[in-house]
Amino acid sequence: MPLGQSHNSHADSSRPPRRGVVGVIMEQGKLLVIRRSRLVRAPLKYCFPGGSIEPGETEQQAVLRELDEELALDVTVGKKLWHCTTSWGVDLAWWQVFRDPSQEPQIAPSEVDSYYWMTAAEMQVLRDLLPSNYEFLKLLAQQAITIDEAP
Numbered sequence: 001m002p003l004g005q006s007h008n009s010h011a012d013s014s015r016p017p018r019r020g021v022v023g024v025i026m027e028q029g030k031l032l033v034i035r036r037s038r039l040v041r042a043p044l045k046y047c048f049p050g051g052s053i054e055p056g057e058t059e060q061q062a063v064l065r066e067l068d069e070e071l072a073l074d075v076t077v078g079k080k081l082w083h084c085t086t087s088w089g090v091d092l093a094w095w096q097v098f099r100d101p102s103q104e105p106q107i108a109p110s111e112v113d114s115y116y117w118m119t120a121a122e123m124q125v126l127r128d129l130l131p132s133n134y135e136f137l138k139l140l141a142q143q144a145i146t147i148d149e150a151p
C-alpha cells in the first residue's frame with residue numbers, strides 16, 4: 001500500500017486483523033528476496049514477495065496475485081510453510097511457490113526496489129529484514145520448516 005493511503009493499524013482495535021500472504025521461492029538453495037520500494041510501508045526493507053489478502057480471495061489466490069503484481073511472475077503455489085502474526089498484528093500465511101525458471105522477474109517499481117537470490121544464511125544477516133522473517137529463517141535452519149525442491 002503506497003504511503004499516504006489509509007491502512008488498518010493494529011492501534012485501531014475496532015477493525016479485524018489484516019491478513020496477508022508471503023510467497024517463498026527457493027531454487028538451487030537460494031531464496032528470492034525483494035527489497036521493498038521506498039514508497040511503501042517499511043521502505044527499503046528486505047522481505048519475500050507478498051501482501052494483503054483482498055476480500056473474497058483465498059490465500060493461494062492472493063499469493064498468485066502478489067507475485068504477478070510485484071514481479072510479473074506466473075507461479076504455481078505449493079504447500080503452506082508457516083503461519084504467524086507479525087508485530088503489526090498481521091495474520092500472515094507463508095506459502096511455497098514455484099516459477100518456470102526461464103521466466104525472469106520484472107519488478108513493479110512502485111512496490112519493489114530490487115530483487116536478489118540469497119541463501120538463508122545470507123538473508124539472516126541482513127540488517128534491514130522485516131522482523132518476522134528472522135523467525136522464519138530460524139525455523140528453516142532448525143528444519144522445523146522444510147522447503148521442497150522445485151519439481
Ligand SMILES: Nc1nc2c([nH]c(=O)n2[C@H]2C[C@H](O)[C@@H](COP(=O)(O)OP(=O)(O)OP(=O)(O)O)O2)c(=O)[nH]1
Pocket residue numbers: 001002020021022040041046047048049050051052053086088090092130131132133
Ligand atoms: N510482503 C511481505 N510482507 C511481510 C513479510 N514479512 C512480514 O512480516 N510481512 C508483513 C508486512 C505487512 O504487514 C504484511 C503484508 O505485506 P505488505 O506490507 O507487503 O503488503 P501491503 O499491506 O502493503 O499490501 P499490498 O498493498 O501489497 O496488497 O506482512 C514478507 O516477507 N513479505
